[in-house]
Amino acid sequence: MAARLAPKELDEFAGQEEILGPGKLLRRAIEADNLKSAVFFGPPGCGKTALARYIASRANAKTFDLNAVMAGVADLKKIIEYSRGLGAGLARNQRVLLVLDEIHHFNRTQQDVLLPSVEKGEIILVGMTTENPFFYINQALLSRFIVVEFKPLKPAHLSAIFDRALTHPEGLANLKPEVTPGAKKYLIENSSGDARRLLNALELGVVTTKPGKGGTRVIDEAVARESIQRRSLRYDRSSDEHYDHISAFIKSMRGSDPDAAVYWLAKMLEAGEDPRFVARRILICASEDVGNANPMALVTALSAFKASEVLGMPEARIILAQAAIYVACSPKSNASYMAVNAAQAEVKSGVERAVPMHLRDGSKDGEALGHGKGYKYPHDFENHYVRQEYMPDPRVFYEPTDQGFEIEIGKRLKRLRGEQ
Structure with a gap:
């Protein structure tokens, strides 16, 4: 259903006003059919593929669709040869557009194959990825892209998409769904800003519910709970999310917010993060950000580190939570951190002392x-x-x-x- 309801006009896109709002650079380039190569990155279900498909539908270009998981160098060379006029079928002034999904799966060799053609403008490349391109795409290729970040959709955007699915002819209107407010709220809250996830759950709930009187299919909160899978956590220990979450965790402890600290801690552990990695960060924060304002913070953090190693999960979560909360609630001082930095600077470039x-x-x-x-x-x-x-x-x-x-x-x- 997500594909059937894909926007046919830019004004139909829900969310992403920062990049698709009136007068924005990307919108102007699309409307003028003058888009250069770009990479769209952001979480699943936020409109990256839909926008790429929209661009392909209205551009004066021969479009090729590839998924980087399955494509190889040979596939790329065929497209590049086509763009250089070695293939037939290009109309006058027509360009070649390559829509490449999961571009972060391409290795350096595959990316290097694309570089000359992108640089010369022989092909327009629109890459899509859920990962931060600055981690996965080499700098030479990345410098030729417009890098566009898509944000998770907000509840208001998801609500508009939800309502459209119920009333649109390409959606579920013919099945006469009747969704209770509680069911709608539950589905939106558990879709994690992912429109595709929301629509799939809604469609599953509607098509598996038997019609009642008058052919109406009532979707209540119980049906909604069965229709949507357990909320998936966007977290990969080798990705940008890994560093973003640990950064939020440390900054929450430093900022004396125990609630935020324990939330980020819980999210990392729930996603499968190594508890020892978390424990080491609590140790660092206890010394760097609490220091001698409360020397017991370091003692507590070290005890938590050793205890979590002995216990393992799931019990280690309790130990780590106690230590993180203690550090967050402690008075703060970075005086020791500043002292050793100043001393190291003096050793490197100050007066040499015997x-x-x-x-x-x-x-x-x-x-x-x-x-x-x-x-x-x-x-x-x-x-x-x-x-x-x-x-x-x-x-x-x-x-x-x-x-x-x-x-x-x-x-x-x-x-x-x-x-x-």
């Missing part, structure tokens, strides 16, 4: 070379502290914040430095 004689190891050559001579053992002095040189040309790297336990650390350092 270890002072009194700090050197004197266990073997103390008497002969004077290493360790004059060192003052702090525990021999009042308050276990004594002033002495620990670094030539001293410089401050660690500056405690006014958060959590670092307040006390700051007070102590000020006393030791004689600032109060």
